[in-house]
Amino acid sequence: MSRQAKAVVCREWGQPVQVETITIDPPKRGEVTIKVAACGVCHSDHSATTGKIQYPPPLVLGHEGAGVVVEVGEGVTELKEGDYVVSTFITMCGKCRNCVRGRPVLCENARKSMVTLPDGTVRTHGKDGEDLYVFGACGVMAEYATMHVDNCVKIDDDVPMSSAALVGCAVITGVGSVFNTAQLEPGSRAAVFGIGGVGLNAIQGCVTAGAEMVIAVDTNEKKLEMAKAFGATHTINTNEVEDVSKAIKKLSAGGVDYAFECVGNGKVVEQAYKALGRAGTVVVVGVADMKDKTSISTFALPADERTLKGSWLGSARPQYDFPKILNLYKANRLKLDELITKTYSIDEAPQAFEDMIAGKNARGVIVFE
Template sequence: MTREAKALVCRDWNKPVQVETITVAPPQRNEITIKVAACGVCHSDLSAATGKIQMPPPLVLGHEGAGRVVAVGEGVTAFKEGDAVISSFISMCGKCRQCVRGRPVLCENASKALVTLPDGTVRTHDKDGKPLNVFGACGVMAEYATLHVDNAVKIDQDVPLQNAALVGCAVMTGVGAVFNTAQLEPGSRAAVFGVGGVGLNAIQGCRTAGAEMIVAVDTNSEKLELARQFGATHTINAKDEPDAAKAVKKLTGGVDYAFECVGAGSVVAQAYKTLGKGGTAIVVGVADPSDKTSFSTLSLPAEERTIKGSWLGSARPQYDFPRILALYKAGNLKLDELITRTYSIDEAPQAFADMEKGLNARGVIVFD
């Protein structure tokens, strides 16, 4: 059946997002409908609302969600009503070169489901019956969402869904950058630039992987204190240091891994400068398409440095999401502590305003 749902919609870039009542059509073949329990408020949603990430409006926002299945479409065998799931904004065809070599996050056909379901259509419409695009084939900043089965990952029933939701983006991006992209070795020295929701998870990823030193760099003293709770051994407030990269290198002698979690070319350059010989810089933040960075070309061969990108922590969602939750259940990863405020769907515009001010580690919209 078609369901009515409150949802957060971007009608125009750089205009205030708004809560609307939309309709969500039932699942078709290989699709499921979920009742969303919680959705994290991510900077990527803000970037979509401003046009920094160019997803054409009108757009139902939200990609970092969790909920329970309330309907299954024809041909669905992996899910049943009542299952707990996390949404995954990575669409993967399973057949292209990247998918078959175990890199589904780089699926060559993923762009087909950037703002629709994989078949190019949507199940979401406004009150006038006009179609609404959905962020990353998800659109889970809504009370209900219909997803393709490849955009949902089944999880254990006993995980709190507002915590599980964060695994769909922030946790996977930060922890995955450490585990999958960097493959950080125990005893390593690391620096993390930017300690918002993603950076905090990079820090706890480094801690879990056995890093010897973890230096957190940011301009927000409150977030730097939070970084220590997540495993940072040292903190540097970039406001107090004329050259934060130099300060990191003086403290560490040069790190083995530097994680840029801001999305700015200038910060990428700083992160790269902190590397010791043989070090690797991991670019995690999503920068403006016109943004550039620069570093010494000679340092690449002469010091065998490496610079790598990391998209959603080089995720394999069906494998990595449950693995991360297993670490959480074993007490090795913090999820509860990431949530600094919850909001109702009607308070979603305020959640965006608070995110722009940097007030939360992670704000989460919780549905009744």
């Protein structure tokens, strides 16, 4: 059956988000409808409202959600009504070269469903019946969402939904960049640039993986204090040093083994690269503007055997990695509850975006009744 639901919608680039009542169609073959319990407010959602991520409006926001399955479509056997799930904006065809070699985040067919479901259509409509695009095949910043079953990961029902939701983006992006992309070795020295939701998770990923030194780098002193709570051994406020790369090299006795850029800025990538020791690796996690550029010393790549790598959603395999992360959380080895600075109702979504832009939250979460 069709459902009426409040949703957070981007109507025009450069304008504040709007809370609207929309219609959610029932699931078709291979799809499920979930009642969303919680959705994280992510910088990527904001980037979609500014045009930095060029998803066309009108667009239902939200890709970092958790909820309960309330209806299943024809042919769905992986999930049933009552199952708890976390959304993932990675659509995996399971057949292309990257999928079959274990790199589903690089699925060659995923771009077909960046703002629709995999079949190229949507289940979301405005008050006049107009089609509404959905962020990353999800659109979970809404009371209900109909998605393809492959965009849902089943989880245990003993995890708070507000915490579980964060696994779908912030947590896997940060922790996965350490575990999967960098494959950080115990005893390594690391620096994390940009201490937002993703950066905090990169920090705790480094700690869990056994790094002996984790340097947090940011301009916001409040966020640097958060970094300490998540395991950073040292902090650097870039407003207080003349050359952040030299400051890191001094702290780490010659440079770090791994540097994680969680800002999405070419100049910061350059700083991270210069902060490396020999055989060091920069992992670029942040999503930059498409016109942004990075300039590095080409000579240092072979001479120091440095590596520059990208990490998309922490190089995740969602069906495998999400439950693993939640098991680490239940074993008190990863912090999730502590990431949530503030919760909001859906009617407070515009304020949640303002607070995120102002840097007030590690993560703001919209909690649905």
